Amino acid sequence: MSEKPYPPPKLTQRIIYRIGWILCIFAFGPIFRPKVFGRKNIPQDGPLLLLANHTAMLDPVNVGWFCMRQVHFMASEQLFRVNSVLSWLLGHLNAFPKAKGVKDRNSVMELVRRYNAGNIINLFPEGERTWTGRQLPIVSGTPRLLKRLGARVVYCRIINGHLSHPRWAHYPRWIRLRLEYSEVFVYDDPERPDEEIMTEVAAQLHVEPESVDVEGFGFGWRMAWGLPSFLWACPACFVQDALEVAADSGNAVLCTACAARWHIDVSQRLHGETEGAQDIRVVTAYDNIIAHFGTPPITDQARFERDNVVLETTDAEVWLIPRGSKAHDVLGSGTARLTPESIGIYAPDGAIVWERKLTDFKAVLASVGDRLQLRTASENFQLNPALESRNKWQHFIKTWWRHAQERS
Numbered sequence: 001m002s003e004k005p006y007p008p009p010k011l012t013q014r015i016i017y018r019i020g021w022i023l024c025i026f027a028f029g030p031i032f033r034p035k036v037f038g039r040k041n042i043p044q045d046g047p048l049l050l051l052a053n054h055t056a057m058l059d060p061v062n063v064g065w066f067c068m069r070q071v072h073f074m075a076s077e078q079l080f081r082v083n084s085v086l087s088w089l090l091g092h093l094n095a096f097p098k099a100k101g102v103k104d105r106n107s108v109m110e111l112v113r114r115y116n117a118g119n120i121i122n123l124f125p126e127g128e129r130t131w132t133g134r135q136l137p138i139v140s141g142t143p144r145l146l147k148r149l150g151a152r153v154v155y156c157r158i159i160n161g162h163l164s165h166p167r168w169a170h171y172p173r174w175i176r177l178r179l180e181y182s183e184v185f186v187y188d189d190p191e192r193p194d195e196e197i198m199t200e201v202a203a204q205l206h207v208e209p210e211s212v213d214v215e216g217f218g219f220g221w222r223m224a225w226g227l228p229s230f231l232w233a234c235p236a237c238f239v240q241d242a243l244e245v246a247a248d249s250g251n252a253v254l255c256t257a258c259a260a261r262w263h264i265d266v267s268q269r270l271h272g273e274t275e276g277a278q279d280i281r282v283v284t285a286y287d288n289i290i291a292h293f294g295t296p297p298i299t300d301q302a303r304f305e306r307d308n309v310v311l312e313t314t315d316a317e318v319w320l321i322p323r324g325s326k327a328h329d330v331l332g333s334g335t336a337r338l339t340p341e342s343i344g345i346y347a348p349d350g351a352i353v354w355e356r357k358l359t360d361f362k363a364v365l366a367s368v369g370d371r372l373q374l375r376t377a378s379e380n381f382q383l384n385p386a387l388e389s390r391n392k393w394q395h396f397i398k399t400w401w402r403h404a405q406e407r408s
Helices: 009-033 059-064 084-092 104-115 143-151 193-204 284-293 302-305 390-407
Strands: 035-036 048-052 071-076 096-098 120-123 152-158 178-186 243-245 252-255 261-264 269-272 313-321 329-338 342-346 352-357 364-365 373-374 380-385
Touching: 009 059, 009 084, 048 059, 048 096, 048 193, 059 071, 059 152, 059 373, 071 104, 084 096, 096 104, 104 120, 104 143, 152 193, 178 193, 261 364, 269 352, 313 390, 329 352, 329 380, 329 390, 364 390, 373 390, 380 390
Parallel strands: 035 178, 048 120, 048 152, 071 096, 071 120
Antiparallel strands: 152 178, 243 252, 252 261, 261 269, 313 329, 313 380, 329 342, 342 352, 364 373, 373 380
């Protein structure tokens, strides 16, 4: 059966895309003052993959803004389920859905169809946004896709996108963005080793976030909002879920256990305001927390040795989210408990409300809205630890999930 050709854009699509492009110039331009290098490297005709590192929610806008051609892009299929208006708008801005964390044959076929029709397609080979600015692993199927297409590729490095809107932050910062477009790469050799391509993709998109600072003037407000979920333990005393946004400043956090307090700036530096609160970058504070609890992490060594429990919290829920649906089914509530072999919800008498082996999962990820989702080959579950950081639970489950995979 021959591939169905991708049609040229309709009039409404062209109009809406052009309106969006004009809004970028007059709304985002004065705010983000982008500094762009290599823009002339982007071909003005023929198919192209525009591969970029994924640092912030507005990356598709930032990457495609300077192409002077309509850019197509993959977007999380959950965005298409938020409401019908957003789904319609995304479609008219050339977006198409991709299920995160699992193989999605339909999205790959749509990508191939659009590429073969001569379009520019923006992809993020890491598969999800970074939390720290550091590069995430490149999706394993990337080399096969590039060779299948014989693809022309331009890489776009977003140098400081992680500072403009950190993944954990509730509000953006107004800083000058820096983007760098590479020369054109061609992947038309089907015999080229996948490992070599993976290395090249990673190298072209690599950024050292610790060496990046805000260029010139930058500002933000409520910059600490969301930080306690990311820094799920105090950087000074390591008590879990003890940080909170200061009542008198949206740009400060304090520890309810040791009273340490920090002010955060636009470069994601924490400035200590009390004794025992040292100056430290957010990414370094996160590294210290991860190191403190070990790999794989354990919250209470004595409890682990006695009961084989890695992490536990009360008042948790688990949902089942059918593929392609906005609705969810509540499967149960109770105490969430992670062990080296399984994750489950349990009643006060110890009865199993819901339980799965870690090896059953194909992906553990933070979806749109940083919802913690656990995906098997056929089901998508969402775990809601109401009283504790979802980012903490994702780190613990994902690390032990990988550990279980290695042992199996």
